């Protein structure tokens with residue numbers, strides 16, 4: 274199994290899942306800063322030119338959430354996805370919540386603060402995205418009261434995806450005022466097989 278990844282990106286979600294599963298994999302760095310994701314060899318794997326990509330035999334899978342679900346189902350004995358239908362539905366619900374309601378404002382903020390060329394960045398959209406994020410974070414804050422994990426009483430892939438997404442929010446100082454989310458994220462990253470925090474992954478590629 275090969276994981277095409279780059280330190281501080283959404284590939285963290287997949288690396289975290291693989292580490293928790295204890296599965297051997299070959300990590301392949303695709304340096305986004307050097308433009309390696311636009312090279313023809315990589316575009317053959319993912320025509321979208323994005324990370325992460327998982328290659329497992331003849332399966333070439335893109336989309337971080339599809340990959341973590343595939344891994345959880347492939348190694349079902351590790352119980353990173355519930356077998357109960359209603360609990361699985363809850364896992365899917367929170368995966369979609371993380372990637373639509375939480376991630377999208379963060380993605381807009383990242384684009385308008387560091388990804389788009391300076392003359393195309395919109396400070397007004399950054400401000401709007403901050404406002405879009407907060408009520409959705411409040412929904413999760415309320416959900417996490419009295420809970421250790423997002424669904425049920427054991428860890429699932431929804432926790433890895435959400436904790437990474439909250440760490441991304443933390444990079445924008447968006448978790449101030451959300452003590453449950455801050456504590457939950459820190460608890461998740463304190464797990465022995467957790468991936469690196471975004472800041473640490475950035476520091477590693479700069480060193």
Ligand SMILES: N[C@@H](CCC(=O)N[C@@H](CS)C(=O)NCC(=O)O)C(=O)O
Pocket residue numbers: 282283284305310322323324325335336337338
């Ligand atoms: N929905 C995709 C998003 C993938 C994505 O945008 N990856 C970023 C890194 S976090 C990327 O590769 N960006 C390169 C680019 O957009 O040029 C997923 O979750 O896998």
